[in-house]
Amino acid sequence: MNTGRFPGKIGLYDPDHEKDSSGVGLVANINGRPSHQIMLDAYHINSRMEHRGGCGFEENTGDGAGILTALPHALFTHIARENGFELPAPGAYAAGNIFLPVDDSERAVCKQTIEKVIAEEGQSLICWRTVPVDADNADVGPAARAAQPVIEQLFVGSTASDESAFERALYIIRRRFTEILHRDSSLTQGHLLYACSLSSNIIVYKGMLTPSQLFPFYTDLENQRFETHLAMVHSRFSTNTFPSWDRAQPNRYMSHNGEINTLRGNKNLMTARQGVVESDLFGRDIKKLFPIVEPEFSDSGTFDNVLEFLLMSGRTLQEAVMMMIPEA
Numbered sequence: 001m002n003t004g005r006f007p008g009k010i011g012l013y014d015p016d017h018e019k020d021s022s023g024v025g026l027v028a029n030i031n032g033r034p035s036h037q038i039m040l041d042a043y044h045i046n047s048r049m050e051h052r053g054g055c056g057f058e059e060n061t062g063d064g065a066g067i068l069t070a071l072p073h074a075l076f077t078h079i080a081r082e083n084g085f086e087l088p089a090p091g092a093y094a095a096g097n098i099f100l101p102v103d104d105s106e107r108a109v110c111k112q113t114i115e116k117v118i119a120e121e122g123q124s125l126i127c128w129r130t131v132p133v134d135a136d137n138a139d140v141g142p143a144a145r146a147a148q149p150v151i152e153q154l155f156v157g158s159t160a161s162d163e164s165a166f167e168r169a170l171y172i173i174r175r176r177f178t179e180i181l182h183r184d185s186s187l188t189q190g191h192l193l194y195a196c197s198l199s200s201n202i203i204v205y206k207g208m209l210t211p212s213q214l215f216p217f218y219t220d221l222e223n224q225r226f227e228t229h230l231a232m233v234h235s236r237f238s239t240n241t242f243p244s245w246d247r248a249q250p251n252r253y254m255s256h257n258g259e260i261n262t263l264r265g266n267k268n269l270m271t272a273r274q275g276v277v278e279s280d281l282f283g284r285d286i287k288k289l290f291p292i293v294e295p296e297f298s299d300s301g302t303f304d305n306v307l308e309f310l311l312m313s314g315r316t317l318q319e320a321v322m323m324m325i326p327e328a
Contacts, residue, residue: 094166
């Protein structure tokens with residue numbers, strides 16, 4: 001049975017050699033106007049990348065597919081009102097899809113820890129929402145279903161001075177609860193805990209799916225109220241890697257198509273830099289972000305970790321990308 005855990009080094013398999021090679025697409029309204037048409041275009045692009053995605057011995061168990069969009073405020077506002085509460089204005093709240101243990105008691109521990117960290121970092125919990133999914137309609141394969149976590153949506157209200165400060169607080173919150181729960185040896189399903197994203201700007205829907213399964217599985221994506229001005233889609237082909245729900249892309253800031261051959265050296269350099277790293281924006285809180293590179297991530301995931309760290313530390317996107325991918 002596929003439990004979502006990865007094996008250790010065995011035979012010709014070595015987790016240190018894991019790479020990704022996939023398909024990626026982006027559609028956007030350059031004037032920043034949100035619409036559901038962007039979602040329809042994104043689905044069209046993603047469904048044309050089946051050849052760039054891998055599948056297992058079951059044709060309906062994919063290596064991974066996902067989509068990153070702007071936060072769909074119209075949809076979330078409607079959902080909130082249906083459930084008897086009001087969301088703050090855009091930028092004053094964050095949302096994120098969180099993968100959680102299937103076991104009820106372990107899931108409760110994870111949610112309590114997350115809520116405690118939110119409070120300790122001075123932000124406010126708004127609510128949890130069960131993300132509606134339809135594995136039958138999407139024809140999700142047995143292996144993917146066996147590894148599927150419980151998927152809930154977390155809403156957090158801002159008490160920060162501005163949107164940038166709120167994003168940094170969310171970054172700390174996510175890194176803290178991830179590290180705490182992954183170190184908790186009492187959780188047999190702690191490895192299932194994963195935050196796809198937690199942001200006031202964007203949200204990520206993804207999973208161990210094929211590109212054509214993504215929208216039918218996440219019914220939010222087909223809702224007419226889901227409007228966005230951008231959508232980044234990804235179809236994963238895991239080269240020498242094991243597929244999983246958390247390794248699907250997009251990551252929190254980027255999608256990656258290809259393989260990174262200097263992976264071990266880059267990881268070691270980032271770990272070494274943690275001893276001397278400083279930031280005026282984070283101050284003493286910088287240590288709450290360690291380890292910067294999360295263990296068991298793919299090459300693309302570790303790239304995303306470092307890109308996020310540079311952006312949150314005050315670099316512009318252009319500068320951060322040039323630092324990550326220097327000219328030949």
